[in-house]
Amino acid sequence: MNTHSDRFRAPSIPKSAMPLSTAALLISSLTTLLTWFVLWQLALAMAGVTEEQVAVSLEKKMYWSAMLARVSDLPWFAWLVLAVLALVPLLLFFPTVKAILQARQARTALQFENLIAARVATANSSNFSWYAIGYSVFVVLFFGGIWFVIAKDIAVGNTFFKLDLMWEKASLVVSAFLTNVFIFMVAQVFILIWGLLIALARMVPGAAGQPIRLLATLYTDAFRGLPSVITIYLIGFGLPLTGFPILGDLPPVWYAIFALTLTYGAYVAEVYRAGIESIHPSQMMAARSLGLNFTQTMRFVIVPQAIRRIIPPLLNDFIGLQKDTALVNVIGTIDAFNQSRILASNNFNLSTVTIVAILFVLITIPQARLVDRLLEKDASKTRGAK
Secondary structure, eight states: OOOHHHHTSOOSSOOOSHHHHHHHHHHHHHHHHHHHHHHHHHHHHHTTOOHHHHHHHHHTTOHHHHHHHHHTTSOHHHHHHHHHHHHTGGGGHHHHHHHHHHHHHHHHHHHTTOHHHHHHHHHHHHHHHHHHHHHHHHHHHHHHHHHHHHHHHHHHHHHHOOHHHHHHHHHHHHHHHHHHHHHHHHHHHHHHHHHHHHHHHTTOOSGGGHHHHHHHHHHHHHHHHSOHHHHHHHHHHHHHHHTOTTGGGOOHHHHHHHHHHHHHHHHHHHHHHHHHHHSOHHHHHHHHHTTOOHHHHIIIIIHHHHHHHHHHHHHHHHHHHHHHGGGGGGGTOOOHHHHHHHHHHHHTOOHHHHHHHHHHHHHHHHHHHHHHHHHHHHHHHHHHHO
């Protein structure tokens, strides 16, 4: 009768790695053929060959002669790019061949009853096989995206990536994008201050602070539940209708800043509160025992420690803030998205909107990688402490 330990004991003889390595070889081969097919379609698209012309050449049984004559007129740098791209899938065969060699080495080790060497070789073969399969999926998705762009006589490419229009209108869109940059740069400062005040209000001690805690809680619950676009719309169109001397005469940009500050202030307040509550209670007790009041304790002891812990989640919120600046178009602010929409409607093409998407991605990716680096650094410190 098997015991509990026997059921979960690793098998003495490792399974053969040859089936997985063979599958990796097959997948790499199919990926290479698919890539070359897409590159041939790309060459035809670069040569200006339409689907109708392809159909005619197939009917006349002159496909290869007609198509080769068209693509032969491509410039040398186009052929250089196509050649480099054609070599990319061939790199998949390096880990595939290593996987097959390791699988054979494992089989040879088993013949000599060298189980340790067999297990090592099997593990290496499996790693190389999955490496090749994983990158095959990446190559398929990448070249599949290229095929999607050039399909149907470059229908998608001409709709979203019309290069001459993007080059012509890029300066207008970039100039309007500076409005987005101004909004989230100014709003970030206000949000940091306002969010900290709300977080401290939610933590005011004693019965006397209960009304303040209640108001802060109601605020955070309300604005976290309210979509940003509704807040921007209500403030952007509502405040000018009130007729207040100052609030009713502001430029639309400042209404957008005000609305985003109210919305993201609720989220940032909760981030602050989580960071403050993560500090050990002994820190608060020690500060109060030294005679510091609540405000001094928060200012000199708790908040400085909490801020170091909440930098990654704060950056995540600010990444969301940067993207939400595109919502200010609902109140008529000429930001990058609004400018691109005007240009798109005038030219019946969405390539200018693609410029906006690229700009937002370019400013977001470095910050996202910074957040990942900070989280990894914090996790390594935590593991080191343990």
